[in-house]
Amino acid sequence: MDARFARGGRDAFAEVYSAHAPDVRRWVRRFFDGSFEQEEAVQEVWLTAHRMQRRYDPSKGPLLPWLRALCSNRCRELLRAASRRPSSDVPVDDISDALWLDAPGPDDAVHSAALRAEVARFAATLPQDEARALQLVFVEQRSHAEVARELGIDERRSKYLKQKVLLAASRDEKLVALMREARS
Amino acid sequence: MSLALFRERIEAGDVDETVRAHLRGCHECRAHYDLLARTARALGDDGAARERERLFAALPKDAERKPPPRIGWLAAVAALLLAVATALALRPRENPDVMLRGGEDPGAEAPFSLRVYGKDAPGQPVRLIADFPGSKEASVGVRSELQYFVKPGTTRLLVESRGANRTLPASSDGSAVDLSPVGKAFSVGAFGPGNVEVCAAVAPPGITTLADAVKAGAVRHCSTLVVTP
Ligand SMILES: [Zn+2]
Numbered sequence: 327m328d329a330r331f332a333r334g335g336r337d338a339f340a341e342v343y344s345a346h347a348p349d350v351r352r353w354v355r356r357f358f359d360g361s362f363e364q365e366e367a368v369q370e371v372w373l374t375a376h377r378m379q380r381r382y383d384p385s386k387g388p389l390l391p392w393l394r395a396l397c398s399n400r401c402r403e404l405l406r407a408a409s410r411r412p413s414s415d416v417p418v419d420d421i422s423d424a425l426w427l428d429a430p431g432p433d434d435a436v437h438s439a440a441l442r443a444e445v446a447r448f449a450a451t452l453p454q455d456e457a458r459a460l461q462l463v464f465v466e467q468r469s470h471a472e473v474a475r476e477l478g479i480d481e482r483r484s485k486y487l488k489q490k491v492l493l494a495a496s497r498d499e500k501l502v503a504l505m506r507e508a509r510s
Numbered sequence: 511m512s513l514a515l516f517r518e519r520i521e522a523g524d525v526d527e528t529v530r531a532h533l534r535g536c537h538e539c540r541a542h543y544d545l546l547a548r549t550a551r552a553l554g555d556d557g558a559a560r561e562r563e564r565l566f567a568a569l570p571k572d573a574e575r576k577p578p579p580r581i582g583w584l585a586a587v588a589a590l591l592l593a594v595a596t597a598l599a600l601r602p603r604e605n606p607d608v609m610l611r612g613g614e615d616p617g618a619e620a621p622f623s624l625r626v627y628g629k630d631a632p633g634q635p636v637r638l639i640a641d642f643p644g645s646k647e648a649s650v651g652v653r654s655e656l657q658y659f660v661k662p663g664t665t666r667l668l669v670e671s672r673g674a675n676r677t678l679p680a681s682s683d684g685s686a687v688d689l690s691p692v693g694k695a696f697s698v699g700a701f702g703p704g705n706v707e708v709c710a711a712v713a714p715p716g717i718t719t720l721a722d723a724v725k726a727g728a729v730r731h732c733s734t735l736v737v738t739p
């Protein structure tokens with residue numbers, strides 16, 4: 327895959343993206359706390375990787391460390407451009423970068439079980455159609471077309487139900503408290 | 511655009527580049543967006559599908575189109591034999607009953623085609639029933655027996671067929687040149703009443719289930735087998 331990537335082309339890029347999108351997301355989370363900034367940074371990292379695709383030289387080492395270095399450089403540039411210090415404990419030099427970036431995030435394993443239980447409690451408070459929409463849209467990641475067919479509604483209604491459930495969840499105090507806790 | 515309108519669009523999930531430009535400069539809207547995004551993540555939506563869609567829409571179009579791969583003699587003969595054998599055994603022909611509908615995955619062009627071959631009932635001749643995901647929908651009788659193939663045959667494809675009573679996972683090993691079988695033949699009646707949702711994605715390396723493939727960023731293409739009595 328590394329050599330194919332180096333030869334350029336959209337297919338090879340797509341293949342690398344599919345394999346490493348979760349890694350980049352995880353690394354970016356170490357630099358930025360907010361979801362919006364994380365999304366912007368992820369996009370920037372991948373656009374940069376696409377521009378630099380043909381400059382990657384597989385004879386100098388595997389792709390993953392190359393991508394990680396590119397990611398951390400781009401994130402630092404974005405922070406500098408915003409005249410900001412990183413909000414997390416970003417190391418000052420690159421040496422400990424790899425260790426730091428690949429360390430498990432603070433929120434990962436410990437809170438996910440508690441969060442799942444809290445989501446289940448929240449789901450039980452919803453009317454039936456909203457609870458079904460929560461399951462299909464969020465848990466099973468189905469498209470609105472599929473949800474619409476499954477529930478016998480149209481896609482507009484499916485989109486509406488999704489946003490309704492999302493807003494209700496974002497106002498659920500216990501759920502929000504737990505999400506906050508998970509990030510601290 | 512008024513500030514209330516931005517907030518409304520964020521809450522409606524209607525976040526395009528105009529809204530994103532506003533979010534870059536507006537702390538208050540960004541905090542609201544972040545809360546909703548974090549909530550969506552807690553509910554199970556990690557945003558991977560949207561991330562992929564936005565990224566690939568932003569990529570410059572490939573200037574160079576790859577030349578078709580040069581096929582060696584052996585491979586060419588094998589492909590020809592396979593094509594002839596397939597033609598003889600399956601005798602595909604266009605089916606007037608297949609209903610076609612426009613795509614619902616905007617921007618997501620599938621790098622494979624999932625061919626559905628089948629018999630309308632045991633003992634009937636085999637025919638080409640659908641070419642997913644290009645055709646989003648095809649009708650089949652409840653007594654049909656089907657077999658999936660993927661083209662190109664080198665694709666490692668993960669497929670999930672979901673009906674009321676059961677979900678059937680299937681995969682191709684990507685070992686053939688032209689067409690590879692995906693899973694085994696099955697009968698439509700086993701899924702129970704109602705339609706069968708057929709979703710497929712190219713398997714990222716080392717991944718064996720469709721759910722894991724989607725988590726790893728693969729694009730899922732879904733179509734429907736409309737089951738008629
Ligand atoms: Zn604002």
